[in-house]
Amino acid sequence: MRTVPDxxxxxxxxxxxxxxxxxxxxxxxxxxxxxTFAELDARSDAFARGLREHGVGHGxxxxxxxxxxxxxxxxxxxxxTLKLGAVALLVGTRFGADELARIADGYHVAKVVRAGDDLGxxxxxxxxxxxVAPEDAAEVVFTSGTTDRPRGVVATHANLLRAxxxxxxxxxxxxxxxxALPVGSVAAQAVLLNCVxxxxxxxxxxxxxxxxxxxxxxxxxxVTVCLVPAMGHWLVRAAPGEATPMPTVKGVSFSGAPLPVPxxxxxxxxxxxxxxxxxxxxxxxxPARVATRFDPARPEAVGRPVGSSAIRITGIDGDELDSxxxxxxxxxxxxxxxxxxxxxxxxxxxxxxxxxxxxxxLDADGTLFxxxxxxxxxxxxxxxxxxxxxxxxxxxxxxVAEAAVCGADHPVLGEIVAAFVVLKQGHDDATVRDxxxxxxxxxxxxxxxxVVRLVADLPRNEAGKVVKRDLPALLDEPGAAExxxxxxxxxxxxxAVWAEVLQTGAVGAADNFFxxxxxxxxxxxxxxxxxxxxxVDVDTIAVLEAPSVAELAQYIVxxxxxx
Numbered sequence: 001m002r003t004v005p006d007x008x009x010x011x012x013x014x015x016x017x018x019x020x021x022x023x024x025x026x027x028x029x030x031x032x033x034x035x036t037f038a039e040l041d042a043r044s045d046a047f048a049r050g051l052r053e054h055g056v057g058h059g060x061x062x063x064x065x066x067x068x069x070x071x072x073x074x075x076x077x078x079x080x081t082l083k084l085g086a087v088a089l090l091v092g093t094r095f096g097a098d099e100l101a102r103i104a105d106g107y108h109v110a111k112v113v114r115a116g117d118d119l120g121x122x123x124x125x126x127x128x129x130x131x132v133a134p135e136d137a138a139e140v141v142f143t144s145g146t147t148d149r150p151r152g153v154v155a156t157h158a159n160l161l162r163a164x165x166x167x168x169x170x171x172x173x174x175x176x177x178x179x180a181l182p183v184g185s186v187a188a189q190a191v192l193l194n195c196v197x198x199x200x201x202x203x204x205x206x207x208x209x210x211x212x213x214x215x216x217x218x219x220x221x222x223v224t225v226c227l228v229p230a231m232g233h234w235l236v237r238a239a240p241g242e243a244t245p246m247p248t249v250k251g252v253s254f255s256g257a258p259l260p261v262p263x264x265x266x267x268x269x270x271x272x273x274x275x276x277x278x279x280x281x282x283x284x285x286x287p288a289r290v291a292t293r294f295d296p297a298r299p300e301a302v303g304r305p306v307g308s309s310a311i312r313i314t315g316i317d318g319d320e321l322d323s324x325x326x327x328x329x330x331x332x333x334x335x336x337x338x339x340x341x342x343x344x345x346x347x348x349x350x351x352x353x354x355x356x357x358x359x360x361x362l363d364a365d366g367t368l369f370x371x372x373x374x375x376x377x378x379x380x381x382x383x384x385x386x387x388x389x390x391x392x393x394x395x396x397x398x399x400v401a402e403a404a405v406c407g408a409d410h411p412v413l414g415e416i417v418a419a420f421v422v423l424k425q426g427h428d429d430a431t432v433r434d435x436x437x438x439x440x441x442x443x444x445x446x447x448x449x450x451v452v453r454l455v456a457d458l459p460r461n462e463a464g465k466v467v468k469r470d471l472p473a474l475l476d477e478p479g480a481a482e483x484x485x486x487x488x489x490x491x492x493x494x495x496a497v498w499a500e501v502l503q504t505g506a507v508g509a510a511d512n513f514f515x516x517x518x519x520x521x522x523x524x525x526x527x528x529x530x531x532x533x534x535x536v537d538v539d540t541i542a543v544l545e546a547p548s549v550a551e552l553a554q555y556i557v558x559x560x561x562x563x
Contacts, residue, residue, distance in 0.1 A: 002167070003132045003157040005044075005083045007197045012041035014171045015199045022176075023071045024205045024216040035072045037199070040079065042125035047080030049128055050119030051111065058085035058131065060110035061140070065100060067093035067183055069206040070115050074183050075192065077113050080120065082139075082157070085132045086110070089140045089152070090184030094462050107152070107342060134158040140342050141186055143283045144256075144465050152342030153283050162308075162336035163190065163287035164197050175223035176201040178216060178249075180208035180231065182462045186283050187255045191226050200224075208464075210234055214244040214270065221248045225271070229260040230464035233401055236266040237425055245270050255279040257465055258370060260402065261299040262395050262424065278303055280368070281331070285354040288333035290368050300392060302360070302368040308334030312353065313362055321361075326371055329358040359386065376468065378407035378417050380446045380506070385417055387468075390439070390447055397438045399423050399430035404458050406471040408451065416506050419449035420458060420471055436516055440503050450506035451475065484510040490553045493534045498549060501525045513547040520544065 011020070016038035023033045035043070056062060062081045066074040081088040089109060091100060104112055113119070138157045142150040177195055179202075181188035195202040203220050205213050208231050217225060225246070227235075232254065235243055252267070252274045254260070259278045267276070280302045281289035290311060292303030305311050312320050313327040321327045330353040338354055360370040372388025379385070387405040394403035401424045408418040423430055432452045439448055459470035486492040486509045495507040501522055513523070523543040530538050536556055546552040 001134055002161060003082070003134055003136070004138055004160055004193070005079055005132065007161070007164070007168075007193065008037070008041050008044070008079050009127075010168055011196055011199045012037040014168065015174075018174060018199065019201045020196065021072050021075050022201055022203050022220065023069075024203070024212060025069070033072065035075065037196075040075055043076045043120055044079035044083060045128050046120030046123035046125045047076050048084040048120075048130070049123040050121070051080060051084050051086065052128075053123075054111055054119065056084060056086055056110045059137070060086045061089055061107055062086050063089040063091050063100070063104055063109045063112045064184070065091050065093065065095075065112055065114050067115070067206070068180065068204065071183070071202075071204040073115065073118075075202075076120065077117075078139075078192075082132070083128055083130060085130050085136060087137045087140060087154075090189070091142065092182055092184035092462070094142075094150075094182070094184075103152075132157070134161070135337070139189070141184065141189065141283050144185075144461055144463055154340045154342055155286070156337055159287065159333075159336050159339060160189075160193060162333055163193065163289075168197060168199060172199045174200055176203050176220055177224045177226060178203040178205075178213070178220070178222035179226040180205045180213055181226060181228065185256075185463050186281065186286050187226065187228070187279075187463070190255075190286070208234065210238040211242050211244075214246060217246045217249065218244045222246060223248060224251045224253070225249050225274075226253050226255070228256040228464035229254055229258065229402075230460055232260040232263055232267060233422070235270060236263045237401070243270055245272065247273055249274045251275055251277060253277045253279055255281070256463055258302070259294060259299070262401055264294055264296070264299065280370075282356050282358075284339055285331040285333070285356055286339070287336055288331035288354065290331070292367070298367070300369060302370050304365075304367055305331075308336075310334065311362070311366075311368055313360065318350075323362045323364050323366075326359060326361040328374060329356045329360045329368070329370070330354060331356055359388070376406070380417060385447050387417070390417060390419060390443065390449065393439055393442045394419060394421060394435060396442075397430075397435055399427035399434070402458065404466045404468065404471055405449065406468045408472050408475060416450040417447065418451040418453070418472065418475060420453050420455050420474055422455060422457060433514060433516070433518075436502075445499070445503055448503065450508070450511075484508045484550070486549060488553060490534070490536070490556065491549050494530060494549045494553055497526055497529045497533060501529060507549060509550040509553075510548050513543065518543075518547070 017036050019034055020037040020040045021035045025033050064077050078088050134157045137154050140152045140154050142152050179191050249271050252271050276294040279291045288309040289306050290303040291306045292301055310332045312330050315321055315327045332353045357374050359372050372386040376387040377384050390405040391403045401422045403421045405419045408416050459467045461467050486495040491509050498507040524540045526543050527538050527540045530536050546555045
């Protein structure tokens with residue numbers, strides 16, 4: 001009948017003088033940057049007593065508004081809250097003052113802990129006698145909120161401990177783990193508990209800075225490194241000499257989003273001795289998870305279930321589908337109670353299975369492949385388009401580092417597919433035309449993006465995930481032409497001809513002929529098809545010299561008015 005604080009107490013007994021937390025920073029106060037396991041255990045006991053003096057009791061909610069610069073204080077506050085039998089709301093620094101006040105008021109928070117709040121000052125550091133049970137709520141993690149408002153998900157002590165492979169009974173060798181994951185995220189919590197339970201030193205940086213992070217990992221001889229895919233992109237896009245190679249690292253794990261497949265080969269220069277792994281889970285489904293070692297032969301494979309975890313794919317009717325059939329992804333953690341929503345109810349649970357909100361399929365070996373989010377479907381002309389599939393195709397182009405796809409409003413079609421692409425270093429000569437031609441070889445006309453924008457970076461939240469709801473705003477930025485629907489009957493007819501010949505889902509009145517895949521051969525076909533379908537006399541030269549539907553229509557109208 002163990003609880004999360006028992007994990008810390010056991011490691012503090014076995015390796016009391018080993019560093020538990022090391023924060024990379026410039027503070028002259030070493031105690032603010034480093035905690036041994038014994039210090040973490042004792043100071044979290046003192047913190048629990050301080051909470052109790054502030055009127056916090058068993059089952060009360062404590063919001064930990066602490067960020068990456070506060071990792072030692074956060075660990076003390078987290079374990080201290082749980083030792084008292086209270087519930088830690090892991091709000092981090094992601095919420096503004098108004099939203100934090102809403103959470104504190106709406107969820108009846110007894111105490112908000114901020115940077116510098118030393119509630120354990122002057123308190124005894126002996127173990128606190130408190131009644132804490134495995135079925136008690138331990139923490140509340142908030143979803144990433146990339147497409148909608150974040151929601152709080154409650155995990156019990158039993159739920160969190162289910163991820164531990166085995167209870168530690170003897171001293172283990174230290175395998176320091178470096179990360180810059182945001183405080184309060186599922187990934188960061190997994191690292192914290194795995195390090196505490198495994199007696200490993202957690203190496204943290206306040207934020208992800210390529211130079212500081214790689215220098216710290218190399219200096220502290222990290223054995224494992226935990227990243228989100230965005231950090232992998234930042235590593236390979238670093239200036240020459242900015243990133244320090246990390247030869248002691250044996251394992252690099254990615255979580256939070258699909259593997260950054262286009263750059264995996266480039267990462268070996270920084271991690272020459274490492275194997276690369278992908279971990280897939282979600283705030284709602286953890287500790288159920290899927291993992292795989294990166295295989296260049298199957299780069300987009302997400303993995304197979306870990307331990308007692310299980311996975312299944314279902315159709316719209318809820319029936320389980322055969323291998324190869326795409327549908328909704330469900331996960332189950334054997335022996336772990338499901339998580340619940342902070343507001344009310346369980347999280348899309350059916351007989352122990354939890355819906356992830358993702359779409360995918362299993363191959364014959366039971367390996368999971370993702371195709372997108374259930375909410376990331378764009379309806380184009382009556383066809384359902386998975387943005388995940390479009391992203392996968394675009395990132396297979398050798399010049400593409402990453403891509404994000406979303407639906408954008410269209411006054412005639414309802415929605416169009418819009419793609420935002422970040423190019424690899426040294427591939428600045430790649431054009432939208434190149435990308436569209438590549439995509440057209442693998443996508444249907446409905447799936448082919450009507451708009452492709454080359455961007456320097458993608459909008460992200462603090463966890464490094466792409467915030468898709470912010471993508472459409474990039475269409476309105478200076479230099480990015482807005483999609484203009486054909487306005488006249490002639491423009492609509494020409495646009496339809498262009499779409500057919502160029503094999504694109506939609507063509508706007510202002511779209512540049514060459515940017516969307518046009519060439520002299522296509523111009524000849526457009527001229528011939530326009531004469532046949534629309535009865536307009538137009539030649540190849542006119543199509544090449546008037547490189548948009550609007551300009552070509554204007555040319556035809558003005559020419560005919562002088563005849």
